[in-house]
Amino acid sequence: MQIEGARCWLVGASSGLGAALARELDAAGAVVAVSARRQERLQELTAGTGMTPVAVDVTDAESVRAGFEQVRSALGGLDVLVYCAGTWQVSDVRDWDQESFEQHVSTNLLGLGQCLDVTLPTLREQRRGAVVGIASVAAYRGVPGADYYGPTKAAVVNLLEALRASLRTDGVRVMSVLPGFLRSEMTDAADFPQPFKITAEDAAARIVRGMRQDRTVLVFPRRMRALMTGARMVPAAVWPRLTPVLRLPWVRRL
Numbered sequence: 001m002q003i004e005g006a007r008c009w010l011v012g013a014s015s016g017l018g019a020a021l022a023r024e025l026d027a028a029g030a031v032v033a034v035s036a037r038r039q040e041r042l043q044e045l046t047a048g049t050g051m052t053p054v055a056v057d058v059t060d061a062e063s064v065r066a067g068f069e070q071v072r073s074a075l076g077g078l079d080v081l082v083y084c085a086g087t088w089q090v091s092d093v094r095d096w097d098q099e100s101f102e103q104h105v106s107t108n109l110l111g112l113g114q115c116l117d118v119t120l121p122t123l124r125e126q127r128r129g130a131v132v133g134i135a136s137v138a139a140y141r142g143v144p145g146a147d148y149y150g151p152t153k154a155a156v157v158n159l160l161e162a163l164r165a166s167l168r169t170d171g172v173r174v175m176s177v178l179p180g181f182l183r184s185e186m187t188d189a190a191d192f193p194q195p196f197k198i199t200a201e202d203a204a205a206r207i208v209r210g211m212r213q214d215r216t217v218l219v220f221p222r223r224m225r226a227l228m229t230g231a232r233m234v235p236a237a238v239w240p241r242l243t244p245v246l247r248l249p250w251v252r253r254l
């Protein structure tokens with residue numbers, strides 16, 4: 001996909017990966033609008049740039065609809081939706097927290113649905129454009145500590161795959177991004193080891209490179225991809241016994 005001149009709406013761009021991705025796309029010549037709830041962060045990010053800040057709460061359908069109207073008129077249309085909004089808190093399902101579970105589902109999964117609801121008609125009508133969804137390698141296996149987060153990311157991967165097939169004849173490309181650990185507010189406060197962690201800037205550069213190359217699925221960094229590829233091959237009956245043996249970082253906390 002051509003980045004220069006592409007009108008991109010980055011949802012979940014007030015910090016971490018989304019903010020780094022916004023800066024990377026802006027520097028590459030894209031026409032960028034950024035959204036999230038924290039308006040002051042969006043103002044800081046866009047100050048002195050050509051980027052447009054539009055406050056949006058993805059858990060609120062009306063906020064997403066109104067936000068997209070603003071974005072569309074500011075950019076003069078839309079070519080690329082990048083969905084980066086996400087939340088993660090360490091979970092312990094032995095003390096089930098329904099509120100936290102619902103918060104993960106509404107931000108990580110239903111929020112993507114809200115954004116697709118408002119943007120797909122535009123992308124399909126012009127028969128050109130792309131959807132880039134940020135999932136996670138946590139989609140690959142059920143892991144204690146990511147009990148609420150992992151399922152939402154697995155659902156996002158599945159949804160993007162179905163969408164890619166459904167939109168094949170509409171000229172709309174769909175790219176799935178599954179990063180390993182990266183430095184951000186989401187993970188930096190957590191007190192467990194995070195192997196192969198990379199910076200948000202490094203991740204953003206990889207994603208923009210992937211967009212340019214029209215990659216379908218992007219999983220990085222390489223060592224995390226190798227680890228999770230191996231993990232996917234472990235039989236389901238063995239996996240529960242293996243997670244403590246492997247001393248996976250999430251497990252240590254429990």
Ligand SMILES: NC(=O)c1ccc[n+]([C@@H]2O[C@H](COP(=O)([O-])OP(=O)(O)OC[C@H]3O[C@@H](n4cnc5c(N)ncnc54)[C@H](OP(=O)(O)O)[C@@H]3O)[C@@H](O)[C@H]2O)c1
Binds near residue numbers: 015018057
């Ligand atoms: N950090 C990692 O190790 C890692 C690994 C794999 C995948 N990811 C994924 O990468 C994405 C970015 O995460 P990050 O690590 O950069 O964490 P982050 O700094 O906490 O960023 C999360 C972003 O989502 C936005 N967001 C959360 N709830 C929202 C809502 N209701 N409405 C609108 N925006 C909302 C936040 O903005 P506001 O709070 O201002 O609304 C923020 O901009 C997430 O999808 C995450 O799951 C992260």
